[in-house]
Amino acid sequence: MKATVLAAAAAVLAGSATAHSHRHAHRGLFEKRGGLKNETDVCVPTCTTIYSTIYGEATWIQPPPKSTSEPVVEVPTTTEAPVPTTEAPVPTSTAPPTVPEPITEICPTPGTYTFPAKTIVVTETTTVCGASSTEVPAGTHTLGGVTTVVETATTVVCPVATTETQPNGVVTSVIKTTTFVCPTPGTYTIAPVTTVVPSVTTVVVPVVTTYCPGTYTAPAVTTVVTETNYVVVCPFTSEGPALAQPTSAPQEAPKQAPAPVPKPQATTPKPKPVPAPAGGLGAKNGDLWAMTYTPFRPDGNCKTKGEVDADIVRIKKAGFEALRIYSTDCDTLPNVGSAARANGLRLIIGIFVGKVGCDNNDPSVATQISALKKWAQWDLVDLCVVGNEALFNNFCTVSELTNLITHTKQELGSVGYTGPFTTTDVISAYQNNDISSICNVIDVTTINAHAYFNFETSPEKAGPFVKGQLDLAASICNKPAYCMETGWPTQGVCNGLACPGKQQQRIAIKSIRETCGATVTFFSFHDDNWKEPGACGCERSWGSADCFGV
Numbered sequence: 309m310k311a312t313v314l315a316a317a318a319a320v321l322a323g324s325a326t327a328h329s330h331r332h333a334h335r336g337l338f339e340k341r342g343g344l345k346n347e348t349d350v351c352v353p354t355c356t357t358i359y360s361t362i363y364g365e366a367t368w369i370q371p372p373p374k375s376t377s378e379p380v381v382e383v384p385t386t387t388e389a390p391v392p393t394t395e396a397p398v399p400t401s402t403a404p405p406t407v408p409e410p411i412t413e414i415c416p417t418p419g420t421y422t423f424p425a426k427t428i429v430v431t432e433t434t435t436v437c438g439a440s441s442t443e444v445p446a447g448t449h450t451l452g453g454v455t456t457v458v459e460t461a462t463t464v465v466c467p468v469a470t471t472e473t474q475p476n477g478v479v480t481s482v483i484k485t486t487t488f489v490c491p492t493p494g495t496y497t498i499a500p501v502t503t504v505v506p507s508v509t510t511v512v513v514p515v516v517t518t519y520c521p522g523t524y525t526a527p528a529v530t531t532v533v534t535e536t537n538y539v540v541v542c543p544f545t546s547e548g549p550a551l552a553q554p555t556s557a558p559q560e561a562p563k564q565a566p567a568p569v570p571k572p573q574a575t576t577p578k579p580k581p582v583p584a585p586a587g588g589l590g591a592k593n594g595d596l597w598a599m600t601y602t603p604f605r606p607d608g609n610c611k612t613k614g615e616v617d618a619d620i621v622r623i624k625k626a627g628f629e630a631l632r633i634y635s636t637d638c639d640t641l642p643n644v645g646s647a648a649r650a651n652g653l654r655l656i657i658g659i660f661v662g663k664v665g666c667d668n669n670d671p672s673v674a675t676q677i678s679a680l681k682k683w684a685q686w687d688l689v690d691l692c693v694v695g696n697e698a699l700f701n702n703f704c705t706v707s708e709l710t711n712l713i714t715h716t717k718q719e720l721g722s723v724g725y726t727g728p729f730t731t732t733d734v735i736s737a738y739q740n741n742d743i744s745s746i747c748n749v750i751d752v753t754t755i756n757a758h759a760y761f762n763f764e765t766s767p768e769k770a771g772p773f774v775k776g777q778l779d780l781a782a783s784i785c786n787k788p789a790y791c792m793e794t795g796w797p798t799q800g801v802c803n804g805l806a807c808p809g810k811q812q813q814r815i816a817i818k819s820i821r822e823t824c825g826a827t828v829t830f831f832s833f834h835d836d837n838w839k840e841p842g843a844c845g846c847e848r849s850w851g852s853a854d855c856f857g858v
Contacts, residue, residue, distance in 0.1 A: 659716055666709055677720070
């Protein structure tokens with residue numbers, strides 16, 4: 309795919325994922341909803357503005373190639389000249405960067421090229437222009453810019469990335485400061501770029517990117533080039549544990565000392581998992597209760613019954629006692645239901661609301677309720693969840709959601725369901741609304757709690773974070789509290805101390821399991837490659853089966 313180039317460096321689009329009947333959306337990355345005062349405010353990475361801020365080792369998104377007529381291959385970056393292992397000429401490189409920006413190499417002839425490992429140390433916070441590619445259909449598109457949330461009328465002053473044409477005709481990306489008047493509360497995108505494309509095209513737009521102090525590394529990679537003048541884009545990648553949060557200045561490396569003779573250590577007992585609260589739900593035989601499950605292939609099509617059966621066998625083998633399903637599409641009830649019964653697993657069923665207008669007469673909602681009534685295998689069901697982050701996404705008002713829960717209770721009760729009902733949301737959605745009417749129609753309080761979206765939480769503190777959210781949830785309606793989604797992504801950008809990665813996921817899930825595993829539903833069993841990556845670059849990458857040995 310050829311790229312329409314609007315800027316010449318690399319960064320991340322400030323966007324967000326949307327939800328539909330089988331899509332999970334995480335929102336609020338980098339948003340701190342403290343509210344802006346009714347005066348001029350300066351947007352910095354600690355306000356409600358969505359920035360692309362990189363901490364420590366970072367995962368980077370491919371920038372545009374120098375020549376849009378050539379194919380692009382992604383390999384880890386280097387600031388040193390690559391060494392060819394054939395007689396092919398040495399590729400041409402851009403100048404060594406002072407921040408870990410991707411390097412564009414042109415390999416003039418076919419051959420095997422080796423790009424050596426490189427480490428870059430950033431000693432002070434550095435802000436640069438960048439760009440990110442995204443595929444768009446034919447038409448006019450407004451992309452990029454800085455998105456900010458204000459809770460009152462105000463004027464904000466923001467640094468924004470934009471394009472500028474030089475006297476010689478070269479288009480470059482630059483950072484400028486702009487003053488923007490927000491006339492009413494709401495979400496505003498400041499200084500986006502508008503482009504018109506005649507057909508499906510990969511477009512690259514500029515954004516503001518901030519590198520925080522830290523050490524950025526890229527491993528050595530060898531790649532085989534089979535074409536002439538092949539363009540190789542080398543971004544930094546991050547594998548394994550994240551670096552410790554750097555200080556404002558680089559620290560001198562400690563001098564090596566002789567290894568001390570180990571002394572006998574007292575054995576530290578493994579923390580006992582917190583038992584499930586009263587209310588009849590939660591793990592009965594350990595620290596694993598439930599796992600979310602959606603029966604979709606990587607391309608978004610439905611899995612066959614045999615594929616579903618194989619997944620459920622693995623989930624049971626991991627030690628889980630229940631499955632959470634979101635909706636009734638894709639033959640979820642007959643296929644997942646029969647697999648759950650065959651493997652002795654319980655079900656947490658759901659009614660999914662995926663658009664504005666929380667109406668029980670909506671065809672999608674009515675279809676789900678009808679499917680549940682027809683299925684009616686209530687002996688498998690532990691809980692019914694009406695709505696997933698419906699308040700946070702502004703799909704429902706409090707009164708609409710209350711009415712929908714009441715209607716669902718009546719409909720399912722008419723065919724024999726007598727189990728508990730609830731809705732689930734992020735804790736802020738409950739705190740920012742008067743949900744007393746919802747409290748009156750639910751039996752337990754449930755939340756979605758993802759520590760990754762809290763920029764102050766490192767993986768090893770994920771468990772205490774989720775437990776803290778559960779404690780808050782229990783106090784809102786004075787009912788037993790459970791978590792319907794929690795986990796950690798393996799890919800995406802760092803959000804403060806919260807960096808994605810496979811090792812980070814293992815650490816985070818271990819912490820959650822030891823702290824409150826009996827009360828939580830882990831998200832998710834497999835990666836969801838049919839989703840959009842989202843602003844965090846993480847939406848596809850929450851699959852955690854490896855963490856449970858399956």
